Amino acid sequence: MPFDNPKVVILLATLNGAEYLAEQLQSFSEQSHSNWELLVSDDGSTDQTAEVVQAFAKQVPQRVTFLEGPRKGFWRNFLSLVRNEDVDGEFFAYSDQDDIWFPAKLKKALAWLAKIPDDVPALYFTRTALVGKNGKLLGFSPLFARTPSFQNALVQNIGGGNTMVFNRAARSILAAAPADIELIAHDWWTYQMVTGVGGVTRYDSWPSVKYRQHEYNLVGSNVGMRQRSLRLRAFAQGRVVIWNDTNIEALNKMRHLLTPSSIATLDQFAQARKTPLPKRLYLLWKAGTYRQSVLDNIGIVVGSLLGRI
Incomplete structure (x- = not known):
């Protein structure tokens, strides 16, 4: 120590x-x-x-x-x-x-x-x-x-x-x-x-x-049906697209510090968001991005199909 x-x-x-x-x-x-x-x-x-x-x-x-x-x-x-x-x-x-x-x-x-x-x-x-x-x-x-x-x-x-x-x-x-x-x-x-x-x-x-947990929380617990419905609403309203745009732009400003594998993942994910099907799904798979639950990962695929990631 x-x-x-x-x-x-x-x-x-x-x-x-x-x-x-x-x-x-x-x-x-x-x-x-x-x-x-x-x-x-x-x-x-x-x-x-x-x-x-x-x-x-x-x-x-x-x-x-x-x-x-x-x-x-x-x-x-x-x-x-x-x-x-x-x-x-x-x-x-x-x-x-x-x-x-x-x-x-x-x-x-x-x-x-x-x-x-x-x-x-x-x-x-x-x-x-x-x-x-x-x-x-x-x-x-x-x-x-x-x-x-x-x-x-x-x-x-x-x-x-x-x-x-x-x-x-x-x-x-x-x-x-x-x-x-x-x-x-x-x-x-x-x-x-x-x-x-x-x-x-x-x-x-x-x-x-x-x-x-109270009404003034800026970010909620992410648990339960209410939070799941809020995530679905965010997806439907295009907020996920905005979040990804913001994150990718920020990470690109720091890419000189990222590892080569992280840069590859970032670039493949960014390209997948702009590429026509079916290559879009291939690039998403190649990027290796994942969420923690099966349902959320299905959501990424659906979002990719709809151009909402």
Whole structure:
């Protein structure tokens, strides 16, 4: 292990999160791994978010920094945290403002990350326990069985940002994104880039956070018939096409960092979206892209046939 007691920098993006924020912060203080530092970027809250953070900072020995965010949306706020040069640590953890971390979250992540050489980008993420507004358990996020890879990341994000912990090498890759880049989500981008540059990933079936479900969630749990109907609606309305356009453009801006095999997959997938049938299906097969369930993979084929990917 390169460090006996490595420091984790928690990257917390906030916006009017006072209602649940205190519980999230309290779960930081209850971590079994206590060597952490908190960096908060607030995107223009008009509630008591700042006061909640300031009160917490007085209660804990760890360093807590509160910054004004870019006020351009959630993924830009997280990207500004990744790029911040005023703090440094051995490892970094994204955090939402309304979840609750289990006490072993950081310890379990570091147990795996510590095995990876310092110069290899590494990303750890987990399943989540779904809870209601009152904290009552509702169930769990999907259990993914197929191996995380760039071929999966290109068409599906299986890593919730609220569970992600990554090393310094991964942070350097993410921070290298150009200023004019456009993303769909910071966590999807993280999964794509770490796998795309040949880094290593670990999906842990152990839930590391209580993921609170409420009407203000920017991204839902992706579980159940309601979420399935929302995905079908997104497909029908052409949002999947827009997401793929955005992801491909962003990845092309970083292709100088991608491995040759990742570039081949990216180019074959991009070409498959524009090529007439039947070559379209051949290129899609050659790209090797896949989602985690049989039904979702059928959806990719149907989407390809209809020109909706």
